[in-house]
Amino acid sequence: MATTYDLVILGGGPGGFDAAVEAAGSGLKTALVEAAELGGTCLNRGCIPTKLWLGATEPVEALAAQAKMRVATGSVHIDLAALQARKDKYIAATRKAMQQRLAQLGVDLVPGLGRIVGAGSLEVATSDGPKALSYRNLLVATGSRPGSFPGLTPDGVRVLDSTGLLALPEMPQSLIVVGGGFIGLEMAQAAQRMGAKITLVDALPRLAGAEDPEVSKTLEAVFKRQGWDLRLGVKVASVKTRGDNAVLVLDGGEELSADCALIAVGRRPNTADLGLDALGVTLTGAGYIKTAAQLLAAPNVFAVGDVNGRMLLAHAASHQAHYVVERLLGRTSEPYESGPVPSILYGAPEVFRAGIMAEEAKALGSSVLVSRAQLIANPMAQAHAATAGFVKCVWRDGKIAGITAVGAGVSRLACFATLIIKLGWTREDAETFMFPHPTLDESLKAALLADKEAA
Amino acid sequence: MATTYDLVILGGGPGGFDAAVEAAGSGLKTALVEAAELGGTCLNRGCIPTKLWLGATEPVEALAAQAKMRVATGSVHIDLAALQARKDKYIAATRKAMQQRLAQLGVDLVPGLGRIVGAGSLEVATSDGPKALSYRNLLVATGSRPGSFPGLTPDGVRVLDSTGLLALPEMPQSLIVVGGGFIGLEMAQAAQRMGAKITLVDALPRLAGAEDPEVSKTLEAVFKRQGWDLRLGVKVASVKTRGDNAVLVLDGGEELSADCALIAVGRRPNTADLGLDALGVTLTGAGYIKTAAQLLAAPNVFAVGDVNGRMLLAHAASHQAHYVVERLLGRTSEPYESGPVPSILYGAPEVFRAGIMAEEAKALGSSVLVSRAQLIANPMAQAHAATAGFVKCVWRDGKIAGITAVGAGVSRLACFATLIIKLGWTREDAETFMFPHPTLDESLKAALLADKEAA
Numbered sequence: 037m038a039t040t041y042d043l044v045i046l047g048g049g050p051g052g053f054d055a056a057v058e059a060a061g062s063g064l065k066t067a068l069v070e071a072a073e074l075g076g077t078c079l080n081r082g083c084i085p086t087k088l089w090l091g092a093t094e095p096v097e098a099l100a101a102q103a104k105m106r107v108a109t110g111s112v113h114i115d116l117a118a119l120q121a122r123k124d125k126y127i128a129a130t131r132k133a134m135q136q137r138l139a140q141l142g143v144d145l146v147p148g149l150g151r152i153v154g155a156g157s158l159e160v161a162t163s164d165g166p167k168a169l170s171y172r173n174l175l176v177a178t179g180s181r182p183g184s185f186p187g188l189t190p191d192g193v194r195v196l197d198s199t200g201l202l203a204l205p206e207m208p209q210s211l212i213v214v215g216g217g218f219i220g221l222e223m224a225q226a227a228q229r230m231g232a233k234i235t236l237v238d239a240l241p242r243l244a245g246a247e248d249p250e251v252s253k254t255l256e257a258v259f260k261r262q263g264w265d266l267r268l269g270v271k272v273a274s275v276k277t278r279g280d281n282a283v284l285v286l287d288g289g290e291e292l293s294a295d296c297a298l299i300a301v302g303r304r305p306n307t308a309d310l311g312l313d314a315l316g317v318t319l320t321g322a323g324y325i326k327t328a329a330q331l332l333a334a335p336n337v338f339a340v341g342d343v344n345g346r347m348l349l350a351h352a353a354s355h356q357a358h359y360v361v362e363r364l365l366g367r368t369s370e371p372y373e374s375g376p377v378p379s380i381l382y383g384a385p386e387v388f389r390a391g392i393m394a395e396e397a398k399a400l401g402s403s404v405l406v407s408r409a410q411l412i413a414n415p416m417a418q419a420h421a422a423t424a425g426f427v428k429c430v431w432r433d434g435k436i437a438g439i440t441a442v443g444a445g446v447s448r449l450a451c452f453a454t455l456i457i458k459l460g461w462t463r464e465d466a467e468t469f470m471f472p473h474p475t476l477d478e479s480l481k482a483a484l485l486a487d488k489e490a491a
Numbered sequence: 492m493a494t495t496y497d498l499v500i501l502g503g504g505p506g507g508f509d510a511a512v513e514a515a516g517s518g519l520k521t522a523l524v525e526a527a528e529l530g531g532t533c534l535n536r537g538c539i540p541t542k543l544w545l546g547a548t549e550p551v552e553a554l555a556a557q558a559k560m561r562v563a564t565g566s567v568h569i570d571l572a573a574l575q576a577r578k579d580k581y582i583a584a585t586r587k588a589m590q591q592r593l594a595q596l597g598v599d600l601v602p603g604l605g606r607i608v609g610a611g612s613l614e615v616a617t618s619d620g621p622k623a624l625s626y627r628n629l630l631v632a633t634g635s636r637p638g639s640f641p642g643l644t645p646d647g648v649r650v651l652d653s654t655g656l657l658a659l660p661e662m663p664q665s666l667i668v669v670g671g672g673f674i675g676l677e678m679a680q681a682a683q684r685m686g687a688k689i690t691l692v693d694a695l696p697r698l699a700g701a702e703d704p705e706v707s708k709t710l711e712a713v714f715k716r717q718g719w720d721l722r723l724g725v726k727v728a729s730v731k732t733r734g735d736n737a738v739l740v741l742d743g744g745e746e747l748s749a750d751c752a753l754i755a756v757g758r759r760p761n762t763a764d765l766g767l768d769a770l771g772v773t774l775t776g777a778g779y780i781k782t783a784a785q786l787l788a789a790p791n792v793f794a795v796g797d798v799n800g801r802m803l804l805a806h807a808a809s810h811q812a813h814y815v816v817e818r819l820l821g822r823t824s825e826p827y828e829s830g831p832v833p834s835i836l837y838g839a840p841e842v843f844r845a846g847i848m849a850e851e852a853k854a855l856g857s858s859v860l861v862s863r864a865q866l867i868a869n870p871m872a873q874a875h876a877a878t879a880g881f882v883k884c885v886w887r888d889g890k891i892a893g894i895t896a897v898g899a900g901v902s903r904l905a906c907f908a909t910l911i912i913k914l915g916w917t918r919e920d921a922e923t924f925m926f927p928h929p930t931l932d933e934s935l936k937a938a939l940l941a942d943k944e945a946a
Binding site (some may be wrong): 103107109351352447458473 | 505569873930
């Protein structure tokens with residue numbers, strides 16, 4: 037008789053993998069079904085390769101900052117072929133380590149596309165043919181993929197999605213980026229450091245539209261100074277490969293041309309072909325799985341990560357996965373609480389955000405105050421010759437409720453800021469905490485202690 | 492009739508300046524007596540100029556790390572004359588801003604050497620002759636200066652202290668550093684990035700002797716790989732200028748020679764010539780002011796910062812200064828509590844420490860466990876091609892009591908780590924906190940969740 041698993045997980049990205057490790061480590065009989073590679077988008081086509089690109093190209097940025105101060109001279113050249121080899125090797129090694137971890141813990145890894153055939157029963161299309169799996173609990177963690185719009189569909193020749201760009205053997209001399217969200221901004225920066233001239237187009241009137249508008253302003257100022265051609269608030273009619281070029285046509289008819297174009301216009305959930313309707317799981321209009329307070333999509337069916345559309349961030353997926361396993365083990369019966377969720381844009385500048393933002397609070401009719409500090413007053417920002425940016429705090433009822441920052445290195449504030457929001461720090465808490473000196477973190481101290489004003 | 496000040500402060504370094512700003516801002520009639528420059532050692536001859544050197548030279552380090560991975564090629568040259576001009580300009584501008592701040596708040600800045608002439612009464616040797624000041628409360632924040640030993644006295648020619656090195660117009664091709672503490676290590680790193688061949692000598696058998704021994708081991712391995720000639724556990728008989736060289740003679744007779752030598756063998760308190768005996772203030776054997784639980788050295792006489800010898804760190808001085816002003820304002824009558832004190836070594840690698848270390852706990856007979864994570868497993872360490880190092884946690888009674896880390900960029904853990912020690916986090920707290928991904932901070936998460944073992 038076939039095994040009935042305590043938990044079957046669809047998808048081996050951050051949410052699914054972490055759930056498998058925790059569940060198996062706690063004694064649950066667990067299977068993980070993965071149609072492509074362990075690690076999902078984050079490891080293979082997202083956060084990690086992008087960070088390897090940004091890390092490798094950082095010397096270009098660091099030199100440029102000091103050269104502008106006339107303190108340093110020189111040149112840095114990035115060998116993209118070598119970088120790609122290093123990236124691919126690191127990712128493969130990480131996947132292998134993940135696989136070994138699962139094996140050690142006794143997780144059955146089933147490679148293939150899983151499809152629900154009824155309550156408690158799943159069929160996986162493996163390379164050896166269909167394989168049936170029985171489960172007591174199912175976790176759907178199938179993630180998301182790059183989105184596209186009519187006329188904005190990557191053709192894999194000169195018009196690429198993020199996966200295609202990250203696989204390029206050499207950097208084009210010019211790149212049109214469609215989409216000014218985090219993915220577009222990180223890739224554009226890495227590409228520029230490797231020599232690409234950047235044109236960035238977005239239908240929104242500002243970069244990083246999910247962020248505080250003051251953050252967008254700083255980003256726009258910095259990238260303009262770096263020579264980017266920013267086309268904001270304009271709609272794209274089409275992007276196509278024409279000969280050796282990617283040609284973008286704006287709604288007004290103007291044409292822009294470059295060696296390549298990157299389409300980075302958001303992501304779409306992987307919910308098709310899973311057989312979710314067999315279980316009565318419902319989807320949102322955009323195709324995300326609807327989940328109740330306990331991340332349940334149907335009885336004994338949980339959904340975590342991008343696929344539930346709550347928060348498209350790897351660490352949100354991991355956090356939700358931890359909750360689901362705790363719940364399966366009977367350690368909690370409370371609804372899922374994310375707490376303040378940190379998000380980070382890497383590059384130069386970096387952006388960090390956690391908790392509620394001023395605009396958001398105002399839209400909710402909540403009365404908030406804000407306080408700010410500029411990075412230019414911070415000696416570490418001065419030492420790195422990267423002084424554009426600020427830290428902004430949002431206060432509600434005398435307690436810190438949200439923090440955002442933009443500027444070189446501000447991601448270092450993320451954990452601390454998230455924690456003090458969770459704790460609901462007051463001004464007095466900030467006064468009595470010993471911030472080390474000199475640190476960029478003191479810009480957060482300065483913002484916490486600055487005079488508050490209406491948002 | 493002359494003013495009687497609520498508070499007279501001796502010394503305008505971080506402790507004295509912050510006390511003046513807070514006291515005057517809260518309505519206390521305040522005078523600040525400073526014999527040299529506002530900002531003290533930290534701004535003028537310590538933390539800040541060193542960080543400007545390290546920041547400016549960081550592109551050298553960043554390029555070297557990626558070049559070792561064969562991902563980047565190129566060269567970076569630092570123009571020390573330009574860097575010195577930038578440093579001097581920044582420091583002068585900061586001093587001016589501090590002066591303006593004091594003026595705005597109505598603090599009387601009295602330039603000159605202050606000397607206590609009796610309880611409530613002080614005489615300042617100003618350039619216009621002696622000036623008498625009366626006070627209700629006195630705060631001594633006169634700081635410290637570079638120390639020396641017989642035979643190890645900077646002569647200002649080829650044998651320099653940190654002040655002398657920071658004023659050099661061009662970098663010597665070779666530098667002997669006497670002292671493997673934080674000052675010696677930061678300066679040696681900056682000097683090496685500007686082309687100096689480093690020889691480092693210390694009587695202690697390991698670098699950074701105040702840190703966890705495992706931290707010392709990593710530092711030694713990294714600096715050896717960078718080509719430093721490390722001479723640890725050896726005593727120095729003398730260092731002298733001989734012709735165009737600094738010549739160091741070891742106790743065994745061996746001679747080492749270089750273009751310059753830096754003496755960085757600790758610091759000495761500035762307590763002489765202050766007239767402290769007139770008030771019955773007592774000093775330790777090393778000359779530090781003894782302070783009781785409320786930072787009192789005598790009735791209505793407080794001492795903060797380096798001069799009380801509690802903790803020779805700028806942020807400790809500021810934290811103590813805040814306490815003293817709170818006490819003067821009647822807002823606290825509790826004894827002074829520092830909480831966990833973070834300390835940071837900058838450079839590559841960085842070192843961070845807060846709370847109790849394993850060796851320290853064992854010496855106190857306290858039973859502790861430790862847990863560790865290596866940076867090589869962290870994707871951001873991989874992205875920056877700087878994977879040497881680790882995070883180590885010290886646990887007491889199931890709560891986190893100390894954290895140290897060594898490796899590129901680990902200073903970013905400092906605030907968060909200090910706070911979770913203050914909060915006494917358990918393993919469960921670490922499990923339920925949402926660490927952003929990918930971040931170097933996840934190496935702290937990994938250390939917090941790793942298996943604990945005997946220290």
